[in-house]
Amino acid sequence: DTEVTQTPKHLVMGMTNKKSLKCEQHMGHRAMYWYKQKAKKPPELMFVYSYEKLSINESVPSRFSPECPNSSLLNLHLHALQPEDSALYLCASSQDRGGVETQYFGPGTRLLVL
Amino acid sequence: GQNIDQPTEMTATEGAIVQINCTYQTSGFNGLFWYQQHAGEAPTFLSYNVLDGLEEKGRFSSFLSRSKGYSYLLLKELQMKDSASYLCAVRDSNYQLIWGAGTKLIIKP
Numbered sequence: 120d121t122e123v124t125q126t127p128k129h130l131v132m133g134m135t136n137k138k139s140l141k142c143e144q145h146m147g148h149r150a151m152y153w154y155k156q157k158a159k160k161p162p163e164l165m166f167v168y169s170y171e172k173l174s175i176n177e178s179v180p181s182r183f184s185p186e187c188p189n190s191s192l193l194n195l196h197l198h199a200l201q202p203e204d205s206a207l208y209l210c211a212s213s214q215d216r217g218g219v220e221t222q223y224f225g226p227g228t229r230l231l232v233l
Numbered sequence: 234g235q236n237i238d239q240p241t242e243m244t245a246t247e248g249a250i251v252q253i254n255c256t257y258q259t260s261g262f263n264g265l266f267w268y269q270q271h272a273g274e275a276p277t278f279l280s281y282n283v284l285d286g287l288e289e290k291g292r293f294s295s296f297l298s299r300s301k302g303y304s305y306l307l308l309k310e311l312q313m314k315d316s317a318s319y320l321c322a323v324r325d326s327n328y329q330l331i332w333g334a335g336t337k338l339i340i341k342p
Contacts, residue, residue, distance in 0.1 A: 161320055161332035162276065209275055221266065222235070222330065224275040 121226035122146075125210050131231045134200060140228045142193040142210030151193040152222065153185060154209040162209055168193060169215070200232045237333035241322050243257045245311055250284045253306045253319050253336045255262070261326020267295050267306045268320040271334065276320055308338075316340045 123144045149214065150169045154162035167175035168187040173189050175187075182204075184196040193210055207229050211222040237257045243295055244306040257265070265285040268276035282297035282304060294307040306319055321333040 159335075161322075161334055163331065207273075221278050221281055223278060224268075229273070229274045 123210055123212055124207075125179075125208075125221055125225035125228050127228055128226065129229050129231075131196065131233065132200065133233055134202075137196070137198045138196075139197065140195040140208055140210075140230075142195075142212075142225055143191055144223075144225075145191055146212065146223070147148040147190075148212035149190060149215050150213045151187065152211040152213075153183075153193070153195050154211065155204075156207045156209055156227075166195075170181075197230075200230075202232050205230055205232045235325065235331050237321055237323060237331055239319075239333040239336045240333045242333070244341060245308075247310050247311055247313060247340055247342050250307065251307050251311060251336065253308075253321075253337065255304045255306070255324045255333055256334075257304070257321070257329050259323045259325045262299060263321040263326065263328055265295075265297055265304050266322045266324070266330070267293075268322065269306075269317050270320060271317045273320050279319075285305065304329035311340050313340050313342070331336075 126141045152167050153165040155165055156162045164177050165179045166185045171187045182199050186194040207227045210225040210229045213222045239255045244261040244305045245293050267279040270276040270277050278296035282295050285297055294308045297304045301310050320335045322330045324330055
């Protein structure tokens with residue numbers, strides 16, 4: 120089973136709203152990732168959690184706040200977003216950050232900020 | 234700086250063979266990945282190379298030459314469902330994935 124699930128699939132929010140994206144995996148993976156992808160562009164890494172601790176924050180604005188409640192769950196809290204934040208948000212997981220582990224992606228949440 | 238180059242778009246005919254090239258310059262190398270991404274969907278893992286040579290998986294094969302900073306993805310017996318973007322990604326010395334911009338593959342009947 121190489122499934123990563125994400126909810127919701129689609130989200131429309133205003134610039135003053137607060138919302139959360141959720142990601143879940145039950146493969147026993149210890150590394151989880153948030154990516155942002157704009158149309159016709161490759162994924163851009165936002166955050167990496169390794170063993171439930173934030174190990175990489177790629178200079179992401181504070182209006183994006185990640186949270187890893189346990190080894191299977193990863194959240195991305197959104198507040199005061201801008202229209203340019205509209206994108207496909209992808210969650211991925213891998214056995215670990217290093218070694219030969221492959222990242223497996225969830226289906227993504229398509230976010231539209233109005 | 235880190236750079237991964239792959240063609241923007243390629244066109245091929247159903248049933249034929251196509252080779253998608255990827256060249257890279259990264260700070261360190263810990264493996265090269267190919268992902269397939271259909272429009273509006275998440276990337277799905279296709280192949281992984283860390284040693285020189287060819288890895289074959291059914292209709293898909295991937296080749297790596299570390300000395301040349303070069304890889305290719307070979308797709309045989311093309312099917313219409315193979316129309317997608319193909320992303321080359323290299324894991325650098327910090328184990329971060331550096332992504333190419335992707336190659337959009339169009340399959341014609």
